[in-house]
Amino acid sequence: MNDKQLHKKWIRVLGNILLLSIICTIWSPKTATAADNQVELTVQSSPTAAYKTTHVITITHLQKKLIQAARTPIPFPAPYADTYLTFRKNPKSAHYAVTMQGEVIDLDQRTLLQLDRSTTARLRQEIVELRAKHYGKLIKWDDINVLLPKYTKFTIKDLETGLQFQGQRRAGSAHADVQPLSKADSAIMKKIYGGKWSWLRRAVLIQHEGNTWAGSMHGMPHGGDGIPDNDFKGHFCIHFVGSVTHGNLKLDIAHQAMTYLAAGQLPAFLATLSPEQLIELWTIAINRQDTAIYAAVTGQTMEKVGTIPFTSAVRASKSQKSKPTLVKTTLEPFQTTLSSAIRYSLNNTKNSGKKQASLEFLMVHPALPGHWVIQDISFPRK
Numbered sequence: 001m002n003d004k005q006l007h008k009k010w011i012r013v014l015g016n017i018l019l020l021s022i023i024c025t026i027w028s029p030k031t032a033t034a035a036d037n038q039v040e041l042t043v044q045s046s047p048t049a050a051y052k053t054t055h056v057i058t059i060t061h062l063q064k065k066l067i068q069a070a071r072t073p074i075p076f077p078a079p080y081a082d083t084y085l086t087f088r089k090n091p092k093s094a095h096y097a098v099t100m101q102g103e104v105i106d107l108d109q110r111t112l113l114q115l116d117r118s119t120t121a122r123l124r125q126e127i128v129e130l131r132a133k134h135y136g137k138l139i140k141w142d143d144i145n146v147l148l149p150k151y152t153k154f155t156i157k158d159l160e161t162g163l164q165f166q167g168q169r170r171a172g173s174a175h176a177d178v179q180p181l182s183k184a185d186s187a188i189m190k191k192i193y194g195g196k197w198s199w200l201r202r203a204v205l206i207q208h209e210g211n212t213w214a215g216s217m218h219g220m221p222h223g224g225d226g227i228p229d230n231d232f233k234g235h236f237c238i239h240f241v242g243s244v245t246h247g248n249l250k251l252d253i254a255h256q257a258m259t260y261l262a263a264g265q266l267p268a269f270l271a272t273l274s275p276e277q278l279i280e281l282w283t284i285a286i287n288r289q290d291t292a293i294y295a296a297v298t299g300q301t302m303e304k305v306g307t308i309p310f311t312s313a314v315r316a317s318k319s320q321k322s323k324p325t326l327v328k329t330t331l332e333p334f335q336t337t338l339s340s341a342i343r344y345s346l347n348n349t350k351n352s353g354k355k356q357a358s359l360e361f362l363m364v365h366p367a368l369p370g371h372w373v374i375q376d377i378s379f380p381r382k
Contacts, residue, residue, distance in 0.1 A: 036063045039087040041098070041126055043134040045203060045261055046082075046292045047301065051162030053134035057126045063087050065119060066094065066104065071111035077299030077366065077373040080267045081105060083127050098123060100131070135159075135264035136205040136214035141175065141243035144206075144213065148176065154208040156217065156238070158192045159262050160292070164207075165189050170226045170235055175243035175255075177235040178217070179227045186231040193219040200288045201254040203262035204238070215240050216258035253277060254284045257293055266296055270371035275342055275363040278372045282361075298374045 037058045044052045067089070081097035085104060088094075096113070097105045102124030104113040115123075139147075148154065148169055156178075157164040165185040171177040180186040190197065199220045206213040221234035239255035253273075260269035270278070278297050285294035295301055342361045362376040 036061060039063065039066075039085050041130055042084045042086070043082060043127075043130050043264075044084070045135075045159045045264075046295065048291060049160045049162075051157075051159060053130055055126070055130050057123075059119060059122050062119065063089070063094075065115055066096070066113060069104075069113040069115055071106070071109070071113055074105065074110050074112050076375055077364065078105065078107060078110060079103070079366075080296065081107075082264065083131070085123075098127060100124070100127060102127060131264050136212045136262050138241050138260070138263040138265065139213045141240045144176070144215075144240045147211075148206075148208065152208070153181065154206055156189075157205040157207060159203040159205060161192055163188055163192050167238075168227065171224060172237070172246070174246050174249060175240070176215075176238040177223065178238050179225070179235045180230050180232050181227065183229065183231045189219060189232075189236075197221060198288075200290065201252075201258045201284075203258040203292070205262060206238070213240070214259050214262035216255040216262065218255075253280060254290075254293070257281060257296075261292060261296075266292075267371060270296060273371065275361075275372045278363070278374065279342065279361055282374055 037060055038056055039059075039062055040054060041057050042052050042054045066085075066087075078097075079099050081099050083098040083100075085096045085098050086093055097107050099105065102120040102122075104115060104123070105111070106113065150169055150171060153166060153168045155164055156167050165188040166181040167178045167185065168181055169176045169178050180189050192202070193200065197220050199218045201216050201218055204215050204217050206215050215238045217238045218236055220236060221232050222236075223234050225232075225234050239252060239259060241256070241259055242251075243255070244250055245252055257266065257269060260266045273281070281293055281297050284290065285297065291301070342363060360378050361374050362378075363372050364375045365372050
């Protein structure tokens with residue numbers, strides 16, 4: 001190779017290096033910017049739910065906005081949130097809760113991130129679309145009674161675990177009496193309940209012919225049995241909006257709460273309840289160790305609750321309530337406006353009601369929209 005050819009070869013090599021350098025210079029910032037724009041949005045009915053619906057969204061400079069956002073302290077109770085936003089923030093992942101209105105909350109530090117209106121509006125739009133994929137549709141019992149006539153087969157999905165099985169409506173005039181179709185279906189249902197049949201109410205999705213409806217089931221075989229050899233001696237019940245019990249024809253407040261939870265509308269249902277009804281839900285959550293209901297009525301996770309007497313069989317009985325007391329008047333979000341002290345006697349029903357204790361509940365109500373929340377529980381002085 002002569003000097004002229006060698007010179008041309010080096011020119012080509014240097015040219016390729018220069019071109020590669022230009023490409024890297026142009027490409028690298030775009031890659032970094034694309035990553036900075038993306039976050040993962042996840043909907044789940046409770047912080048412990050295994051069933052999740054996740055979607056990656058892209059909003060310009062979203063990670064930067066979240067990191068640099070000014071923060072406002074949030075007093076008790078923190079607003080209800082079932083949607084979470086995460087992204088990789090070296091060396092750890094950043095994790096926030098997002099309300100249905102698109103407001104981003106740092107639950108660990110109890111602060112609200114101040115984001116611009118366009119970002120909040122975009123988050124709200126993404127949340128609405130994602131929640132519609134995750135939850136079921138609220139439907140009244142009178143309508144479901146027609147849409148799911150007796151002997152209709154359908155899929156039942158547990159909102160917490162994501163496990164699903166096949167069932168068939170066998171009877172029921174005030175709610176649906178249902179049985180698992182096979183031994184395999186009964187085994188899945190029993191797994192949902194931790195391997196033991198239970199009266200615990202659970203939020204479920206009823207899937208039939210392309211529809212997904214919100215409902216609530218319990219897991220205790222009882223009554224008539226119309227499907228042999230399915231390892232389920234009797235039937236279980238599924239409730240919908242407005243369905244009642246067969247015995248006293250009354251609404252079961254826990255079934256209604258779980259139905260609204262399955263539709264992603266638990267706060268709307270809780271907003272219709274009185275402080276006394278919220279305490280009734282609290283006793284149900286304590287008795288059945290129901291983490292979803294407990295978090296909704298207390299604003300905290302069940303792991304943080306202290307020892308309560310008679311937790312295995314507590315029942316609210318006599319109450320002495322004071323009139324709600326106006327403690328603040330403000331239009332600022334998340335600010336408490338009303339408080340009420342309510343005293344309940346609690347009976348140990350497994351001991352024929354012989355053991356009793358009184359607890360005093362401090363109830364608070366945030367500015368609208370909102371619902372009563374149990375802020376504190378104490379033993380009143382005698």
